Structures are given as C-alpha cells and as structure tokens.
Amino acid sequence: MNKLNFLSPNKNNLYTYLYSGIGLFSLSILIVFLNSFFSLDLTSFLPGTISFFLPLIIGFIGLHLIRIEYSGIKFLDTINKNINTNKFNALLSLLIIFAVIKSLPPLLSWFIIDANFTGDSKDACSGSGACWAYIKTWFNRFMYGMYPNAEQWRINLSFIALTFLGGVGFFASEKFKKYLTLYYVVVYPIIAFLFIFFFISGGPIFFDFSYGIIAAVISIVIGFFIPSKFKMYYFIIVPITIYILLKYAFFYEELIELGKIQAFEWVETGAWGGLSLTFIVSFFCLIFCFPVGLFLSLGRRSDLPIIKYISIGFIEFWRGVPLITVLFMSSVMFPMFLPEDMFIDKLVRVIIAISLFEAAYVAEVIRGGLQALPRGQYDAAKSLGMGYWKMHIFVILPQALKLVIPGIANTFLALVKDTPLIFVVGLLEIVGMLNLAKTNPEWLGFAMEGYVFASIVFFIICYAMSKYSYNLEQKYKTER
Amino acid sequence: MNFKKILPQLITLVVVILVFGFFSYNAQVNMENRGITFGYGFLSQESSFDVQFSLIEYDGSHSYFRAYLVGLLNTILVSVIGIIFATIIGVVVGIARLSSNYLIERTAAIYVEFFRNIPLLLQIFFWYFAALRALPLPEKAEPMFGVFFLTIKGFFIPAFIWNNLDIFIYSVIAAIIAIIFVRAYAKKKQENEGTQTPVLLISIGFLIILPLLSFLLGGVDASIEIPVIEQLSKTSFTYKGGLKLPPELISLALALSLYTATFIAECVRAGVQGVSKGQKEAAASIGLTPNQVLKLVVMPQALRIIIPPTTNQYLNLTKNSSLAAAIAYPDLVLVFAGTALMQTGRAIEIVSITMLTYLTLSITISIFMNWYNKKIAIKEK
Numbered sequence: 001m002n003k004l005n006f007l008s009p010n011k012n013n014l015y016t017y018l019y020s021g022i023g024l025f026s027l028s029i030l031i032v033f034l035n036s037f038f039s040l041d042l043t044s045f046l047p048g049t050i051s052f053f054l055p056l057i058i059g060f061i062g063l064h065l066i067r068i069e070y071s072g073i074k075f076l077d078t079i080n081k082n083i084n085t086n087k088f089n090a091l092l093s094l095l096i097i098f099a100v101i102k103s104l105p106p107l108l109s110w111f112i113i114d115a116n117f118t119g120d121s122k123d124a125c126s127g128s129g130a131c132w133a134y135i136k137t138w139f140n141r142f143m144y145g146m147y148p149n150a151e152q153w154r155i156n157l158s159f160i161a162l163t164f165l166g167g168v169g170f171f172a173s174e175k176f177k178k179y180l181t182l183y184y185v186v187v188y189p190i191i192a193f194l195f196i197f198f199f200i201s202g203g204p205i206f207f208d209f210s211y212g213i214i215a216a217v218i219s220i221v222i223g224f225f226i227p228s229k230f231k232m233y234y235f236i237i238v239p240i241t242i243y244i245l246l247k248y249a250f251f252y253e254e255l256i257e258l259g260k261i262q263a264f265e266w267v268e269t270g271a272w273g274g275l276s277l278t279f280i281v282s283f284f285c286l287i288f289c290f291p292v293g294l295f296l297s298l299g300r301r302s303d304l305p306i307i308k309y310i311s312i313g314f315i316e317f318w319r320g321v322p323l324i325t326v327l328f329m330s331s332v333m334f335p336m337f338l339p340e341d342m343f344i345d346k347l348v349r350v351i352i353a354i355s356l357f358e359a360a361y362v363a364e365v366i367r368g369g370l371q372a373l374p375r376g377q378y379d380a381a382k383s384l385g386m387g388y389w390k391m392h393i394f395v396i397l398p399q400a401l402k403l404v405i406p407g408i409a410n411t412f413l414a415l416v417k418d419t420p421l422i423f424v425v426g427l428l429e430i431v432g433m434l435n436l437a438k439t440n441p442e443w444l445g446f447a448m449e450g451y452v453f454a455s456i457v458f459f460i461i462c463y464a465m466s467k468y469s470y471n472l473e474q475k476y477k478t479e480r
Numbered sequence: 481m482n483f484k485k486i487l488p489q490l491i492t493l494v495v496v497i498l499v500f501g502f503f504s505y506n507a508q509v510n511m512e513n514r515g516i517t518f519g520y521g522f523l524s525q526e527s528s529f530d531v532q533f534s535l536i537e538y539d540g541s542h543s544y545f546r547a548y549l550v551g552l553l554n555t556i557l558v559s560v561i562g563i564i565f566a567t568i569i570g571v572v573v574g575i576a577r578l579s580s581n582y583l584i585e586r587t588a589a590i591y592v593e594f595f596r597n598i599p600l601l602l603q604i605f606f607w608y609f610a611a612l613r614a615l616p617l618p619e620k621a622e623p624m625f626g627v628f629f630l631t632i633k634g635f636f637i638p639a640f641i642w643n644n645l646d647i648f649i650y651s652v653i654a655a656i657i658a659i660i661f662v663r664a665y666a667k668k669k670q671e672n673e674g675t676q677t678p679v680l681l682i683s684i685g686f687l688i689i690l691p692l693l694s695f696l697l698g699g700v701d702a703s704i705e706i707p708v709i710e711q712l713s714k715t716s717f718t719y720k721g722g723l724k725l726p727p728e729l730i731s732l733a734l735a736l737s738l739y740t741a742t743f744i745a746e747c748v749r750a751g752v753q754g755v756s757k758g759q760k761e762a763a764a765s766i767g768l769t770p771n772q773v774l775k776l777v778v779m780p781q782a783l784r785i786i787i788p789p790t791t792n793q794y795l796n797l798t799k800n801s802s803l804a805a806a807i808a809y810p811d812l813v814l815v816f817a818g819t820a821l822m823q824t825g826r827a828i829e830i831v832s833i834t835m836l837t838y839l840t841l842s843i844t845i846s847i848f849m850n851w852y853n854k855k856i857a858i859k860e861k
Contacts, residue, residue: 319842
C-alpha cells in the first residue's frame with residue numbers, strides 16, 4: 001500500500017482520492033445551490049469572509065484531488081481534460097459553475113415564476129417579475145407599427161406569399177435550375193415590390209396592378225411545370241390570358257361598385273412600423289444594394305481611370321461616414337437638392353440612402369472575391385476571345401460571387417441590425433415602437449421587458465442568418 | 481479600340497456631372513426661395529444653446545464653432561474609452577475562446593454570439609433606459625471602496641487636483657522618450673554583441689523616477705478630491721466634487737465596447753489560430769523559452785493577421801458612437817447636426833461638415849493603418 005499524498009494525487013489509491021475529491025466538489029456545489037435556491041447558509045457559523053470563500057476553497061481542493069492523469073476511468077479523464085487541466089482552469093471552471101447556479105434563481109423568477117402573463121392593463125402586473133402582459137398588449141404594435149389592426153392580414157399575406165415565392169428555388173426541379181438566377185435577380189424583386197407597394201399600401205391604384213401581380217405569380221408558379229418546349233409561348237400567352245380573365249370575366253369592377261368587395265384602404269408609409277418594417281427595409285435594401293455594389297466593385301477594378309476613381313471616391317465616401325449622418329442627410333439635406341414640387345416618400349428616401357450605404361460595403365466584399373480569383377481565369381477567358389462583359393458574366397462573376405457568399409451574408413446581417421436607426425427620420429420599426437410604448441403614460445416602467453423581448457427577436461433572426469451563412473460557407477468550401 | 485475605352489468614361493463623367501449639376505441647381509433655387517445664402521460664416525456666430533457635458537469650457541455665449549469642437553471632443557472621448565475597453569474585453573474573450581477548458585470556451589462563445597447578434601442601438605437603449613435606471617438615487621447609493629458612487633444620476637469618482645500639471649506631463653513624455661532610446665540601444669547592442677539588457681526593468685525605473693522627480697523638484701502637487709453628497713432641495717441630492725461621468729456616457733461606452741469586443745474577439749481568435757503549429761514547435765526546438773516563443777514567434781505573426789480587421793472595428797466603433805444622438809449624449813451628431821442645425825437651418829453646410837469630419841477621422845486612421853501594415857508585412861524577396 002502506497003502512502004497517501006494529497007499534494008499530488010496519483011493513480012495509486014485512486015479511489016481514496018476520487019471519493020474524497022468528488023465529496024468535496026459536490027459539497028461545494030451543494031452549499032452554493034442551497035444558498036442560491038433556498039437562501040440557506042450552511043456555513044454561517046464561520047466568520048464572514050471565510051464563509052463567503054468556503055465553497056470556492058472546498059471545490060478547488062476537490063478538483064485538485066480528482067486531477068489524476070490517465071486514471072483509466074473514461075468519464076473522469078474527459079472531465080479532467082475539459083474543465084480541470086490545471087489549477088487556474090479549475091478555479092475558472094468553479095467560478096463559472098457558481099456564477100451559473102447563483103444567477104439562475106433571479107433569472108428564473110424574473111422570467112417565469114414571478115412574471116405576469118395575463119391581463120391587459122398595468123394593474124395586472126403586480127409581481128416583482130417581468131410583465132409579459134405588456135408585450136402581449138402591445139404585440140400588434142411591435143409587429144405592425146401603426147398599421148390599422150383590421151388591415152394587418154395584408155402584411156401577413158404578403159410576407160407568406162413572398163416567403164413561398166422565395167422558397168421556389170428549393171423545390172424547382174433540375175430542369176429549371178438555370179432559370180433561377182434570372183428569377184431571383186429580376187422577377188422576384190419586381191413581384192416583391194409590387195406586393196409591398198400596392199398590396200400593403202393599398203388604395204385605389206391597387207386594383208390596376210393587382211391583376212398583373214396575380215397573373216404573373218400564377219403563371220410563374222405554373223411555369224415551373226411546363227415543358228421547356230412551350231415555355232416561350234407560355235410566358236407570353238398565359239399572363240395576358242389570366243389578366244384579361246381577371247379584369248373582365250370575373251367582373252371585379254362591378255362587384256366593387258356594388259359594394260360587395262371593398263377596395264383596400266390606403267395606408268401611408270408613416271403608419272408602417274414594427275418588425276414588418278424591419279423586414280421591408282432590409283429586404284429592399286438587399287435587393288438594391290447588390291447590383292449597385294456589383295457595378296461599383298467592377299468599376300473599382302476597371303482599367304478606365306475616370307470610372308475607377310469615381311468608384312473609389314464613391315465607395316470610400318460611404319464607408320467613411322456613419323449611417324446616422326447618411327439618414328440625416330436623406331431627411332434634412334436631400335429635400336434641398338430636389339426641385340420644389342418634387343416630393344419623395346420618406347420610406348423611399350431611407351431605402352435609397354441605406355442601399356447606397358450598404359452598396360459600398362457590398363462592393364468591397366465582392367472586390368475581395370474578384371481579387372481572390374487567380375489571374376489565369378482572366379487570361380483563359382480572354383484567350384477564348386471573350387469581351388469584358390462576356391468574360392465577367394460567364395467566367396469571373398460566377399466564381400467570385402460564390403466565394404463571397406458568406407461576406408455578403410454578413411453585410412446583410414449588419415444591414416438588418418442597422419435598420420433600427422431609421423428612427424432618425426421618424427420611422428418606427430420595432431425598437432422605435434418600444435420607445436414609443438415606453439413613454440405611454442398607462443404603461444410606464446416596463447422598458448426592461450420591451451428591450452428583452454426585442455433582443456430575443458433580433459437574436460433569433462440574426463443568429464439563424466449567421467448560422468445559415470456559415471453553412472453556406474462550409475458547403476461552398478468543400479465544392480472548390 | 482481607343483474609342484471603346486473613352487466612350488464609357490465619357491458617359492459616366494457626363495452622368496455624374498449632370499447629377500451633381502441638377503442637385504446643386506436645385507439647392508441654389510431652394511436656398512434663394514428661403515432667403516438663405518450658402519456660406520460657413522455662421523460658425524462664428526453666438527450659438528446660444530447649452531450643452532450638458534463638455535470637456536472644454538462652453539456655454540451659450542460661445543460660437544457655433546466652439547459647439548462643434550465640444551461635440552467632436554465628446555465623440556473622441558467616448559470612442560477612445562470604447563476602444564480601450566473593447567480591446568481589453570476582446571483580447572480576453574478571444575483568448576478564452578481558444579481555451580482548452582470547455583466551460584470557459586462555451587461562456588466566451590455565448591457572450592460573442594449573444595452580443596453581436598443584437599443591434600447596437602437596442603443595446604444602448606437597454607443600458608440607458610433599463611439597466612442604468614435601476615440604479616439607486618444619489619442619497620441611497622452605497623459607496624464602492626468608499627469613494628466611488630454609482631447612482632442613477634451618473635458615476636461619481638474621485639478626481640485629482642493638480643498643481644503644475646504641465647510639468648508632470650512633460651516628465652512622463654520625457655520618460656517615454658528615454659524608454660524608446662533605451663530600447664533602440666538595447667536592440668542594437670543585442671545585434672552587435674549578443675548580450676541582453678533588462679529593458680523592462682529600466683523602463684519601469686524611468687517611468688517611476690522621472691515623474692517622482694517632478695513631484696520632488698518641479699513643484700508638482702496632487703491631491704485627491706472625493707465626491708461628497710449635497711442636498712439641492714428637499715428631495716433632490718447630488719454629489720459635489722470629484723468627477724462625474726454622466727449615465728449617457730457610461731451606457732454608450734458600455735454598449736459600444738461590449739458590442740465591438742465580440743468582433744475583436746473573433747479577430748484575435750482567427751489571428752492566433754492562423755499561426756501554424758509548426759512555427760511554435762520549430763521555435764521551441766531551437767531552444768527558445770515559452771515566453772520567447774510567444775513574444776518573438778507567435779505574436780508577430782498573429783498580430784499581422786489581427787491588426788487590419790481590428791482597425792476596421794475601431795473605425796466602426798468611432799462611427800457607431802454617433803448613435804449617441806439616440807440617448808442625448810452630446811456628441812458631434814447631437815450637438816452639431818442636431819441642435820445647431822435646428823437653430824440655424826443650414827442643413828447643407830452642417831451635414832457636410834459633420835460628414836467630412838467623420839470622413840477625415842476614418843481616412844486618417846486607415847492611412848495610418850495602411851502604413852503600419854506595410855511596415856509589419858512579411859518582406860518577401
């Protein structure tokens with residue numbers, strides 16, 4: 001039998017060390033656990049400071065005792081390797097474990113146990129926890145801003161339709177894959193624009209365009225199942241047929257005049273808001289900033305000096321100023337630059353400003369992809385007799401864009417996180433609505449709940465996006 | 481061939497000139513209609529508005545230019561504070577993410593994922609409107625270490641009262657210059673003779689002795705002023721003396737540094753991971769101590785990867801500090817592009833000055849960083 005040496009535990013007398021170590025470690029956790037969940041102080045008989053640090057000391061000794069290399073017990077080795085490699089790591093691990101145990105009860109009680117979930121006024125929230133009734137009452141405002149409650153199905157329907165149309169790419173069969181780029185770059189943005197502009201804002205002009213949209217949507221969806229032989233004719237004939245059918249055969253106009261169908265109420269952009277506005281702004285900025293950024297990046301790498309320097313100047317200018325000043329510019333300075341009788345909607349101005357701003361960042365990302373391509377690609381394309389545009393469209397850009405997908409996704413992530421800034425011009429998306437709700441005299445004092453709610457919403461959106469972009473990155477990495 | 485090159489340039493140029501011409505023509509017409517003349521003369525006029533927090537002496541009787549300086553200095557102040565804390569947190573978290581300890585690595589990862597996926601503006605609002613509002617009133621505040629008071633009205637800390645501060649500053653500058661010379665000398669000596677000089681000890685010595693001399697001989701004198709509670713009215717209390725950090729500054733600096741630190745942490749992680757294992761092994765095999773391996777082999781290579789993206793983050797932080805306007809911290813945007821613009825109505829001049837200021841800041845930092853990058857880049861043959 002070897003002598004016990006508690007200063008350097010070893011494999012001899014393994015179980016003595018192990019049992020005493022685990023005992024001490026569990027004891028320390030038990031002390032903290034009881035203290036934090038049941039506010040029991042097991043060590044109150046000791047002087048204050050010692051009592052305070054006792055769990056740490058006990059746990060530290062416990063971890064020291066079970067730190068036995070190559071013990072032959074798989075579980076123990078895993079623990080030692082991951083949280084208990086040396087004294088410093090053991091101390092940090094203990095601190096983290098204690099911090100988690102300590103912070104759980106207050107968090108749980110605030111979030112769930114003492115929180116109020118029901119009720120529709122401030123009086124319902126009497127507990128010390130969160131007032132989720134506040135979020136529930138204001139939920140519609142946080143999602144749709146000042147958009148009339150009765151009309152909110154229009155926003156929902158638009159988003160559902162756009163999500164569905166956006167997802168078409170995943171279901172398209174192999175035959176139609178080659179049309180997808182065209183679809184996403186040209187057709188989809190136009191449909192989305194029509195949807196949001198004419199369906200969400202509504203008003204009398206809605207009907208003139210709604211037929212066109214419906215016709216286009218139906219024909220495109222059916223179009224994916226039509227043999228390619230007839231495609232050309234199909235895309236010309238079917239939309240027109242549907243349009244005419246809708247306009248004349250179904251007698252919509254008469255129905256409206258008879259009052260059986262109401263024309264959609266006009267909702268001005270100032271009333272839009274909440275999370276749906278976040279989506280609308282980021283969606284359009286993404287669509288617009290991509291082509292602008294693409295041309296800027298090509299311009300910056302061009303041989304033509306004037307184009308090159310204009311592109312550089314443009315990119316560096318937008319990258320050098322904060323977005324908030326750009327928005328200031330769009331709201332106070334830009335109207336000065338327009339003819340007196342010309343008025344551009346606030347939301348449109350904001351979308352243009354953010355798009356130009358993000359385009360500069362997208363341009364730099366794409367330039368990175370262009371630079372990463374080996375020179376041989378350019379030379380090979382040129383030696384085949386391709387011109388500038390042919391070379392870029394068929395050889396360079398497909399490869400370069402593939403490389404920069406994660407970068408573009410990151411820019412888009414930044415864009416989504418930047419949208420709350422539109423409060424500067426008086427548009428209230430979710431964070432702006434929170435600040436408005438916070439100052440409502442009937443609901444004073446619930447700032448924390450609102451911000452926690454918005455944080456969770458943004459976290460879910462942004463985290464999902466960053467994980468998706470990471471997956472894309474991994475996917476394309478293996479393909480190259 | 482030549483025609484093909486000139487035409488697109490010509491078209492672009494004409495379009496750009498037309499757009500600019502259109503805008504400036506309209507601007508002229510609009511300003512004439514409103515009876516404003518374009519010019520920067522208003523900068524010397526009396527501003528007649530007050531700013532809550534300023535580093536230099538300022539009140540309503542000073543000029544608009546002075547107001548601009550107040551805003552600019554406040555922007556620089558919060559950016560510098562943010563950069564310092566973001567770097568410290570970022571480096572610690574970045575290294576923690578490389579830790580072999582599972583708990584530490586996860587904690588750091590959760591921190592990074594959480595803070596960087598929430599909009600900065602939301603974080604600023606959270607700290608300002610929710611977290612700092614939960615602090616106690618001045619009369620109920622518990623002192624930290626007896627001298628720091630964290631209250632809802634701000635963070636009150638002791639301040640130094642200096643006599644002959646300039647001499648003290650000169651002594652510190654002199655110490656730094658002396659250290660630079662000693663380092664250069666030590667490096668030369670090592671290259672020539674192979675002997676090492678204890679540079680660190682000498683540097684610390686200089687840093688202690690020279691300022692100490694300024695106290696003993698130069699007549700420098702410092703005393704510490706501790707904030708003391710004072711009653712303003714029946715229910716209103718505040719602290720007098722010491723230094724007051726307003727809650728706007730605290731929440732802004734906190735949010736900026738916590739947000740930017742996540743990005744810096746990722747840069748640091750990528751940098752350290754970017755140094756190949758073979759480098760460390762090779763360095764160890766030629767007999768360098770672990771400290772020397774870190775200092776002479778790993779860090780120089782890691783820094784080369786870390787510094788460019790980190791500079792970008794510093795720039796972002798400086799630009800993001802303009803979000804101060806949302807919580808009424810008197811930075812450049814709030815003071816100048818906000819209040820001053822409201823009062824004078826000179827949108828074009830003021831917005832252009834504000835943008836140019838940020839542009840100058842950005843371009844200065846990026847030029848400096850490009851120079852630095854070139855300096856530390858691998859010199860290939």
